[in-house]
Amino acid sequence: MAGRSLTTTLALAFAGTTIAVFALVGSVLYFALEKQVTQQDDDEIVLAARHTRRLANELRSADDVRAHADRLISQVLGNATLSMAVRDTNNQMLLSHNIDGGATSMIEPLVATQRVPQSARITETAIAEARRDSRVPVRGLAADASLADGSTVTIVIARDMSDRWLLLDHYRDRLYGAGFAGMLLAFLMSWMLVHESLRPLRQLAAHAAQVTVDRLHERMKIDNAPRELAAVIASLNAMLERLAGGFQRMSQYTADLAHDMRTPLANLRGSNEVALARPRSAEDYQAVLESNLEECERLSRMIESVLFLARAEHPQFxxxxxxxxxxxxxxxxxxxxxxxxxxxxxxxxxxxxxxxxxxxxxxxxxxxxxxxxxxxxxxxxxxxxxxxxxxxxxxxxxxxxxxxxxxxxxxxxxxxxxxxxxxxxxxxxxxxxxxxxxxxxxxxxxxxxxxxxxxxxxxxxxxxxxxxxxx
The missing domain is CATH 3.30.565.10 (Histidine kinase-like ATPase, C-terminal domain)
Structure with missing residues (x-):
């Protein structure tokens, strides 16, 4: 079974690296933007709460709060996403702005989470996050304010975060789109670049395919070969040089072995043919056998030597x-x-x-x-x-x-x-x-x-x- 394409593998690797980098950079930018936007909104909520408390401290009673409602509400006017509510100690709503029928679902979680007392400074740490209608996120805070008659009211400043949601969602979608497009572009460009970079390797394979037993003289020649392949080409050429030399020596060795073994075999055959040409004495037959024995011993020594050389060339000798x-x-x-x-x-x-x-x-x-x-x-x-x-x-x-x-x-x-x-x-x-x-x-x-x-x-x-x- 054929293996995977090296060009495709490298192109996918580059594309994967690109999308990983895009994901990392995009995540950093996304969370940085989210943090910056949240920080700006929190600053706006804290500023509005501080001004509202300062104005409330100047009022004498809950009736004055109702009477000067426009003055208090002016702290959140101009921003449609900001809401305000002021309640007395009996949870009676003294005034509200930009709060619909879901006021309870928005205000109660903020009041219950953490309420800043009159003696404490209002800071970003007092801000909590809740959900309106279990879907839309709302960030805000609740802070107590003392009136001149000694009564206390609770000021709630909240911000609807749905617009920020949409902003961040659109930004995230753009990051996804840019990342996917960048991955495709990186894959295509990487594939083309790798394919072109591997051209010397394909040429090397084509040259290697031309090397056969009858063409061991062929050598790898790649024009403008990259430095990384120069050592490979040199090693392949050296290997071909060794193979050609070994093949030549083996051919010569086989020819020499056949020639040297032919001589004792011819002597054995000749002496036997002469001995069988006509009846001879026992002494003559004995002489022929002695001569044949010498030739057999010579063949035996030759075979033993050949076997020793073959064993000695084995790596595990x-x-x-x-x-x-x-x-x-x-x-x-x-x-x-x-x-x-x-x-x-x-x-x-x-x-x-x-x-x-x-x-x-x-x-x-x-x-x-x-x-x-x-x-x-x-x-x-x-x-x-x-x-x-x-x-x-x-x-x-x-x-x-x-x-x-x-x-x-x-x-x-x-x-x-x-x-x-x-x-x-x-x-x-x-x-x-x-x-x-x-x-x-x-x-x-x-x-x-x-x-x-x-x-x-x-x-x-x-x-x-x-x-x-x-x-």
């Missing part, structure tokens, strides 16, 4: 590292090859000492492969030296033999699989026939140890050097 005394291990390998060296007419000497962190079995196998190779290519009467030399950062294990010089151009390839610097050397009589994989195994073993293997050759000797990192 297990090694058992420990501290190894190089002198003792070199001496052990030299003793093992003593009989083969005597048959070849060469002498093996061990010198030097040192310790390395290595797998003992793999260490012996690497040195054994180098020593077997040296025995095959050392003329009779010469010597081979195995030495270990500790250095500042690494321990060098060297297998040096006196023999023909290897061409400098071949030194870099002697560790390649099935490579032979001189085909004629393959037929050297000393030791078992080479499979062409011994030095490749040596290099693989050194890579497993984090070291390296290389060769040096001059007229005096040829030296194969294993460089182990110092512990």
């Amino acid at each position: 297990a090694t058992h590292m420990k501290t190894v005394d190089t002198h003792e291990e070199l001496k052990r390998v030299a003793d093992y090859f003593e009989g083969l060296a005597d048959d070849a007419g060469v002498q093996v000497h061990v010198t030097g000492a040192g310790e390395v962190r290595a797998d003992p079995e793999l260490f012996r196998r690497a040195v054994s492969n180098l020593l077997a190779n040296a025995i095959r290519h050392t003329p009779r009467g010469r010597e081979i030296r195995l030495s270990a030399e500790p250095g500042a950062h690494a321990v060098r294990v060297t297998v040096a033999n006196q023999g023909s010089r290897i061409d400098p151009s071949a030194l870099e390839r002697v560790f390649d699989r099935f490579y032979r610097a001189d085909p004629a050397r393959h037929h050297a009589p000393a030791g078992p026939a080479s499979t062409g994989l011994g030095l490749a195994i040596v290099r693989t073993i050194m890579e497993l140890h984090g070291g390296s293997a290389y060769a040096e050759s001059d007229e005096a000797s040829t030296r194969f050097i294993l460089r182990f990192p110092k512990t």
